[in-house]
Amino acid sequence: MAQCTDRVIGKILAGWRYDISGLAPEMRGDYEAHLAECELCHSRQRLHRGIDIGLMALASISMFVFLLAYGVIRHFKPSHAFLLEIGALGGFLLSMLLWLLVAVATPAPLVVKDVALFGARRGLEKLPEEIRDRIPEELKLKISGQS
Ligand SMILES: [Zn+2]
Numbered sequence: 731m732a733q734c735t736d737r738v739i740g741k742i743l744a745g746w747r748y749d750i751s752g753l754a755p756e757m758r759g760d761y762e763a764h765l766a767e768c769e770l771c772h773s774r775q776r777l778h779r780g781i782d783i784g785l786m787a788l789a790s791i792s793m794f795v796f797l798l799a800y801g802v803i804r805h806f807k808p809s810h811a812f813l814l815e816i817g818a819l820g821g822f823l824l825s826m827l828l829w830l831l832v833a834v835a836t837p838a839p840l841v842v843k844d845v846a847l848f849g850a851r852r853g854l855e856k857l858p859e860e861i862r863d864r865i866p867e868e869l870k871l872k873i874s875g876q877s
Pocket residue numbers: 733734735736739740764768769770771772
C-alpha cells in the first residue's frame with residue numbers, strides 16, 4: 731500500500747472525510763494538489779465518495795420498498811391494516827430522512843452531477859452533426875461546463 735506523502739495534510743483530509751468541496755476555491759489549492767499527487771489519499775477519497783453514493787442508493791431502494799409495502803397493504807387491506815400502513819409510512823419517512831442526511835452531509839450529489847455531466851458530454855460528442863446542431867446553444871454550453 732502506498733504511503734501518504736504529507737501526513738499533516740493527509741490527517742486534515744481524513745478528518746473531512748476527503749471532502750474539500752465545501753472549501754473556498756482559494757483555500758482548496760494545497761489539498762487539491764495533495765489529492766492529485768498522493769495515491770493513498772486519492773484512493774481513500776474515492777472510497778468515501780463510493781460509500782456516500784452507496785448509502786444514498788440503499789436509502790432510495792429502502793424508500794421504494796416501504797412505499798411498495800404501503801401500496802400492497804392499501805390494496806389487499808389485511809387485518810390491522812392501519813398499523814401496517816403507519817409502519818410502512820414510518821419506514822418510508824425514515825429512509826427519506828437518511829437519504830437527506832447523506833445528501834446534505836456529503837458531497838455525493840456533486841459527484842453524481844459531475845458524472846452525469848461527463849456522460850452527457852461524451853454523448854454529445856458522439857451525436858451526428860445534424861442532431862447536434864439542433865440542441866440549443868445554451869444547453870451545449872452548460873454540458874461542456876463553459877457557463
Ligand atoms: Zn496523502
